[in-house]
Amino acid sequence: MTDLRRLVILRVMPKPNHREKILSAGLAVFHKQGFHATGVQDVVDHAGVPKGSFYNHFKSKDALGLEVLESYWTAGGSARTELQTDGVAPLERIDRHLAAAGYDKNGCLIGNFSSELAGSDEFRSRLSELYKVWISEVAACIREGQEDGTLRRDERAENLAEFIIEGLEGAKLKAKVERDPAVLKRYRNSIRLVLQSP
Amino acid sequence: MTDLRRLVILRVMPKPNHREKILSAGLAVFHKQGFHATGVQDVVDHAGVPKGSFYNHFKSKDALGLEVLESYWTAGGSARTELQTDGVAPLERIDRHLAAAGYDKNGCLIGNFSSELAGSDEFRSRLSELYKVWISEVAACIREGQEDGTLRRDERAENLAEFIIEGLEGAKLKAKVERDPAVLKRYRNSIRLVLQSP
CATH class of the missing domain: 1.10.10.60 (Homeodomain-like)
Incomplete structure (x- = not known):
């Protein structure tokens, strides 16, 4: 050659x-x-x-953005495995998941893209799917806790899971504004309190 | 002339x-x-x-952005007055506030700016002040409910208020992705459940 x-x-x-x-x-x-x-x-x-x-x-930049979202989601998989650890109480698993998915000075990329890119159908529909999977994984863990009597039963597991993930996104947004990991710590404490069987 | x-x-x-x-x-x-x-x-x-x-x-565009934030905050004042209505139970007032500050297909401007502009000290410090005022208004309402025995007392009013406002921002973000006001409705129901005295 x-x-x-x-x-x-x-x-x-x-x-x-x-x-x-x-x-x-x-x-x-x-x-x-x-x-x-x-x-x-x-x-x-x-x-x-x-x-x-x-x-x-x-x-295009959009094509890269969609792949970046997939990478971020895949990387977050390790935080989601906390939800499935054998031999750990459901409440503890949820807390560990929230800790692992916790403070980042740049917020959560899923939340950031939700805010910036919900106007684009491609991003919006992928984000919606990711939330769905994420919430169903949290709901499965809550359901276990409802069955063993450690978690509150007066609300459907799916609704509690949605509530937790939305709250986490809001807490990460607030922590970004405050530049303060303590926001996430308070959020985790509140969730512990809220989920426990009264 | x-x-x-x-x-x-x-x-x-x-x-x-x-x-x-x-x-x-x-x-x-x-x-x-x-x-x-x-x-x-x-x-x-x-x-x-x-x-x-x-x-x-x-x-500059930043200067306009800061004034836009003030306008939006001022316009949100009417939703915040729901927190202070005489003769209405605290839980009901919080629910009315969440309904009034509720679904918008573009999300909440305060949340959107928190996500996009927390990198700018000017925006960040103003956003932090607005959250502080907002949370203190919700906390005052919760404190009343804790004193009259209708709301849970196992958590400080300020922490519950922060939890509610963060959750609202997260729910508005999710509702924007889903283009579905029902997300906010479920959020309000969860808050009712969570705040009530067990």
């Missing part, structure tokens, strides 16, 4: 590691600055890749 | 009604599209005033 031909191939073929760099840069900057305040140029600058490389891997 | 002189004065002096138009357009578009997704051009287009007029009245 001539040097020239090698050079042409290197320039034209998408570099797989560039894709990963762009995705992780997108997650960092969208989370920190917000989606609309961030341009493709900011993302590639942060990734340290040439701008042309972006469009080899992603159709 | 010559016609020419009158014309010069008309062109140079800021028109007070332009200020009102820009403020109300700013509220509408920032609330609908978000702050970062909206340019000064969008605001003046929506207001139907020339772009030059904007800078006669506002130093």
